[in-house]
Amino acid sequence: MARPLVTSAGCLLNLMATGRVTEVLDALGVRLLAPRAVRSEPLALGGRDDELTAPTLDPIDLRSLESTERLVIEGLDAAELREAWVACSEQLHDQDAATVALAAVSGIPLATDDRRQIAVAIELFPDLEIVSTLELLADAAERLALDESELDELLRRVRVRAAFLPARDDRRRDWLLDRKPFESDVEFV
Amino acid sequence: MSPQALGQRIAKIRDQRGASRAEIAASLGIAAESLAALERGERRATNDELVRLSEALSVSLNELLSSRRSRADVEPRFRLARQVGLRDARHAVDTLTVLARKFVDLEQVLGIERPITPLESLETYHVSGRQGIDPRLAGEHAAATVRDALGVGNGPAVGLAERLEVEAGLRIFFLDDLPDTVAGLVIWTRELGGCIGINREHPLGRRRWSLAQEVAHFLRDREAGNVLPTAGRHRRTSADIFSESFTKAFLLPRASVSKQFADRCRANGGHFAVADILWMARLYEVSFSRMTRRLEELGFFPNGTYERLTANRYTPEPGIERVDIVGESRPFPGRFPMRYTAMALEAYERSLISERELAEFLETDRFSVRRLYQEWRLQRFADGSEVELDLSEEVVTLS
Numbered sequence: 316m317a318r319p320l321v322t323s324a325g326c327l328l329n330l331m332a333t334g335r336v337t338e339v340l341d342a343l344g345v346r347l348l349a350p351r352a353v354r355s356e357p358l359a360l361g362g363r364d365d366e367l368t369a370p371t372l373d374p375i376d377l378r379s380l381e382s383t384e385r386l387v388i389e390g391l392d393a394a395e396l397r398e399a400w401v402a403c404s405e406q407l408h409d410q411d412a413a414t415v416a417l418a419a420v421s422g423i424p425l426a427t428d429d430r431r432q433i434a435v436a437i438e439l440f441p442d443l444e445i446v447s448t449l450e451l452l453a454d455a456a457e458r459l460a461l462d463e464s465e466l467d468e469l470l471r472r473v474r475v476r477a478a479f480l481p482a483r484d485d486r487r488r489d490w491l492l493d494r495k496p497f498e499s500d501v502e503f504v
Numbered sequence: 505m506s507p508q509a510l511g512q513r514i515a516k517i518r519d520q521r522g523a524s525r526a527e528i529a530a531s532l533g534i535a536a537e538s539l540a541a542l543e544r545g546e547r548r549a550t551n552d553e554l555v556r557l558s559e560a561l562s563v564s565l566n567e568l569l570s571s572r573r574s575r576a577d578v579e580p581r582f583r584l585a586r587q588v589g590l591r592d593a594r595h596a597v598d599t600l601t602v603l604a605r606k607f608v609d610l611e612q613v614l615g616i617e618r619p620i621t622p623l624e625s626l627e628t629y630h631v632s633g634r635q636g637i638d639p640r641l642a643g644e645h646a647a648a649t650v651r652d653a654l655g656v657g658n659g660p661a662v663g664l665a666e667r668l669e670v671e672a673g674l675r676i677f678f679l680d681d682l683p684d685t686v687a688g689l690v691i692w693t694r695e696l697g698g699c700i701g702i703n704r705e706h707p708l709g710r711r712r713w714s715l716a717q718e719v720a721h722f723l724r725d726r727e728a729g730n731v732l733p734t735a736g737r738h739r740r741t742s743a744d745i746f747s748e749s750f751t752k753a754f755l756l757p758r759a760s761v762s763k764q765f766a767d768r769c770r771a772n773g774g775h776f777a778v779a780d781i782l783w784m785a786r787l788y789e790v791s792f793s794r795m796t797r798r799l800e801e802l803g804f805f806p807n808g809t810y811e812r813l814t815a816n817r818y819t820p821e822p823g824i825e826r827v828d829i830v831g832e833s834r835p836f837p838g839r840f841p842m843r844y845t846a847m848a849l850e851a852y853e854r855s856l857i858s859e860r861e862l863a864e865f866l867e868t869d870r871f872s873v874r875r876l877y878q879e880w881r882l883q884r885f886a887d888g889s890e891v892e893l894d895l896s897e898e899v900v901t902l903s
Contacts, residue, residue, distance in 0.1 A: 325859050328870060356860070361871050372871060397551040404565035405505070409558075411858045412566065430855035478874035480881065483894070 317346035317385075320446070321418035323427035324353045324410065327386075329448040331375050332360050332477035333469050340385050342458040343451060347386045348423065350413035354388045360476040389417055396420050399439075406435045419443050426451060428482050448479065449487035470494055505571055508545030513568065515543040517561050531560040574608040576601075576695040592683035593731045600691055600701040603677050603840075606865055608696055610847045613856045618697055621673025622653055623723065629746070631725040639742040643749025646723055650754060658760045660788045664712055665702075668719065669841050673697065676715065678704040678837040687734045688714035692726035703734065704837065709791035711837075713751060720750035755790055756798045765804050776804075778813065840866065849880050853895040 317340075322330070327349065330336045340347065354377070362371035380386035391400050391413055399420045403412030411429065415436045418425035424444040427433060436443050452473070456466050470491065473479045481488045505513075518528055529539040532553055541547045549557065558565045567573050611618060629646045651657070654667045661667070668674045679701045682689075687710065688702045700718045702711050714732055721730035724746050764784055769776050785795035796810040838845070845866065852862040863873040884890045 325870065357869070359869055359871055361875070372869065394551070397555060401551045401554055401565060401569070405569045408566050408858055408860045408864070409564045410860055429858045429860075431852075431858040431861070434855050478871050478878060480874065480878055 317344050319348050319423045320345045321414060321423050321425045322347045322349050323414050323429060323432060324356050324358060325429055326426040326448050327353065328358050329473050329477045329479050332473045334472055335469060337385065338459060339455040342455045346384065348389055348417065349386065350391055350417050351388055352410035352413045356410060361478060391416060402439060403435060407432060430482050447485050447487065449481055449485050449491055453487050453490055467494060505569060507548050511543040511545035514557060517563055521561055528560050532556050572609055572612045574605040574695065576605060576608065576693055588685045588731050588733045592685050596682050596686045596689050596701065596731060597691060599679060599681060600677060600689060600699055604675060604696040604699040607675050607844055610844065610851060610865060613851045614847055621697065623672040623674065624698060626723060629723045639746040640749040643720065643746040644753040647750045647753035650719065658757060661755060662789065664715060665837065666842065669843055675699040676841055677701045678839055680704040685734050686731055688718050688732045689730060690718040690722050691729045692722065698722050698726060708789055709794060712755060712789050713794060716751040716754050717747045720747035752798060756788055758802060761798060762802060765799065849877060850895050852877065
């Protein structure tokens with residue numbers, strides 16, 4: 316049985332950018348949970364690899380993840396969830412607040428790289444476990460036994476298609492920055 | 505947030521939405537008197553009520569509950585030209601007000617206290633203090649004063665929007681969602697400061713002209729605000745005369761234009777051709793028509809020169825006067841003032857706002873805002889190397 320992981324919209328975007336989200340989630344043995352507010356944000360990835368200098372936006376289609384229950388959307392109707400949601404909303408955008416509330420009240424780890432969200436989550440729910448995109452990807456790479464070129468390609472896609480830049484205090488930041496795709500191959504317009 | 509502060513905010517938002525107490529109370533499933541008590545701060549809202557209130561008032565919970573959110577109102581006494589309908593004017597004012605509130609929100613997030621800006625404290629040209637002064641002369645005088653304040657000197661006022669933002673503290677937005685009938689507008693409140701919206705779809709020369717005109721209205725009667733029509737004119741009121749005179753003297757100062765004209769004639773062996781008008785229009789970043797008419801006004805051309813030169817004009821497609829297009833090779837300005845973008849990125853870097861909030865402040869999607877953040881954070885060098893900057897790192901701290 317896959318273990319649940321509450322995901323922020325940002326982390327979901329990064330996972331989708333890998334192009335191997337199903338494999339990654341299955342390797343991690345993870346089922347993603349997200350509040351409706353995350354589902355209702357129109358997420359989009361940057362254009363295809365050959366369009367680096369003029370990125371277009373490709374809307375993300377989450378239906379296949381949902382139909383296979385790798386992504387489950389949760390409401391915040393229970394009184395306890397609402398209470399946590401309202402408490403978080405004083406300091407966070409509703410969507411960020413809903414995500415933290417869902418994780419905290421359900422006692423499920425939260426996947427996010429957003430430092431504002433993390434700061435408030437730690438303040439209100441010190442026991443909440445938080446994991447970053449990089450931690451998930453590093454773990455998945457190991458479990459999938461990706462070779463160097465596969466891993467480089469996966470990371471390159473996250474950086475290019477999700478425009479992902481790790482937080483300064485990410486525990487796996489050095490692991491990422493030491494790798495080739497994060498050294499020089501991205502063009503900025 | 506205290507129940508009183510929350511109650512006041514609920515009442516204000518309800519009022520701004522034009523919704524009655526009974527209407528909102530019904531959607532919450534409570535009595536109107538109960539909502540009234542909530543608005544007076546006499547009772548605390550339950551979590552369910554807060555969620556339903558945010559839905560009924562079409563605001564986020566965060567907007568309802570955060571102390572960092574501005575709800576300032578703008579009620580300018582519109583000086584409306586008949587070319588701009590009330591609906592278009594209201595739409596323009598609402599659009600600009602939303603952006604101005606966001607600006608204030610960002611300042612609050614960063615703990616910035618808005619100082620009274622130099623132009624706000626300039627009362628010399630305010631309508632309340634000028635009795636019987638010729639508005640034309642006052643406009644010219646004001647133009648010289650503002651030129652001095654901006655450090656423009658005697659030459660062309662280039663980088664105008666940036667100068668007005670930095671030196672005069674005005675908040676200038678270039679809007680592509682203004683009604684076609686509106687060229688620009690200015691609003692002011694003590695909380696929001698002076699905010700100008702310019703129709704981004706207009707050519708460079710027209711945008712600059714509109715901007716200078718709105719600065720004049722700001723100097724003369726900021727409390728009243730102004731909505732500038734795209735076509736036609738206001739009645740020839742003192743306000744219009746002041747504004748027109750200010751704009752001409754500011755963008756095309758007599759001494760500077762005369763000198764350029766004389767220099768050009770001298771260099772060309774006494775000749776001054778249409779190409780020279782276009783060159784000067786580009787130099788001063790005004791339209792061909794404005795430049796030609798100014799040269800007429802200054803007595804360098806015979807009256808009617810502009811009409812003669814444009815007698816055979818035609819309209820290739822409907823829309824803005826294409827003959828006025830000058831300097832269109834320059835990129836369109838961004839929607840937001842540079843300072844606004846920088847503040848938003850700094851707030852994000854300092855973990856004061858989330859990525860989602862950053863995207864909302866910059867009115868874009870998550871991917872695009874990440875790219876913008878990268879562009880600012882990663883600085884590249886000619887040798888291909890790059891450095892990752894901390895946007896919130898203090899370089900110096902002045903005591």
